[in-house]
Amino acid sequence: MIKNAVKKLFGGVELSWLKLIIMAVIAGALTAVFAIVPVLEHTSFHAMAVTFEVWIFFGIFIIMNSRSNLDSALKCFVFFLISQPLVYLIQVPFSPLGWELFGYYPYWFIWTLLCLPMGYIGYWMKKDKWWGYLILLPMILLTGTSYMEYFSEFQFSMPKYILIALFCACMMIFYPVLIFSGKKIRTVGAVVGGVCVVGLTVLCLVKPPVYSACIMSEEEGGFDENYSVYLADDKYGSVEIAYTEDIDEYMIQADFRRAGDTVMVLESPDGDKREYDVHIERDTYTVSER
Known part of the structure; x- marks a missing residue:
């Protein structure tokens, strides 16, 4: 039952524009709260305001529940166009930087623009072909960089960052399993993800943070x-x-x-x-x- 429910997230949700906008507002507001609350600083929750891994999950969720390449591209773009400025806007009254906080936004705006081609191309993952995994692979590698960063942070600040490190590791392995139907693609994808997780873990253990x-x-x-x-x-x-x-x-x-x-x-x-x-x-x- 749990397996089917999780699988449904990647292709079984009727994602209307209204649902997308509500999701964008909630994601932006929650991220801002995670960034504002002092006790959440240097924790897995604060990571959502800094790095990509959770936003990659949102992007893949949108792509897999879209109805066409164009629908996917536009929905990814609009989701980030709403959520990312909202993250900064809510923080403004609570930040010593005030409106200068928006100086960090251009970086995220570039990625928002890139959502158009990424969403368009990403939709082809739904074709369930081997080259669909090649489309997914850059997102797995980006998640891998976050895993390495947060596992290293976990080593230094145990038990902080354990949740986000586990999330990254799981997604690197299970994205192919949840996205594709072909047994061979799912198996190869899971193995590649697992090898990457093990390799990055060993690298962090051999060279711990100082x-x-x-x-x-x-x-x-x-x-x-x-x-x-x-x-x-x-x-x-x-x-x-x-x-x-x-x-x-x-x-x-x-x-x-x-x-x-x-x-x-x-x-x-x-x-x-x-x-x-x-x-x-x-x-x-x-x-x-x-």
Whole structure:
């Protein structure tokens, strides 16, 4: 029953223009809310306001439930023409950028224009031919780039981003299964998607994310090259005192490998210790002496 219901999403929905417009408004409004609510920042929900993977899903849904190439192209175009400006418009009163937030919109407008040819060509996936998978493949690859990005973010900020990473992985494998009827196309498509997921996962595991930063100067910390420094829990990464030639000063260099809270210990040659609370995010940090 669930399988049939999911399959129906890709070709069994009567997608009228009214339904499309309502869907565009809801998608735009929800995305704006996900971008506005502070607690959702750096989560899977916020990803919808930044990258393509969920919007690719919407695009494929529209294509598969359209009645012709032209219908598909126009509906994809109108959906994005409504939803994307709405994302920014709703955010304006809540953003410190105000109307300047629309400076990010031209990027999405280019993709909105590209929806016309993509929607037109994408409709041929409904022919259920092997070359239909070649039409789908660029969307799978784009979803793959998002998977790699968010799996890497998940590694650093567990359990954040797990939902969007799983969504990307599942769609890479199941798009061909849900779109096509031919057993051979579905099987090959699922295998190719699965191999891509495994390959990208291994790549992320072999080369995990590292956030490197100079977190304290010798002037701020009152240390020199004879001091030692370390994190109380090395799962968060490592720190060392290193000479920075550009500014002719010793700095504490950190290579963070996980988000969270830990303690940094700065020890003098005499054994005196100072402790600092360190809060780590993916691209920022705070250090405060205890």
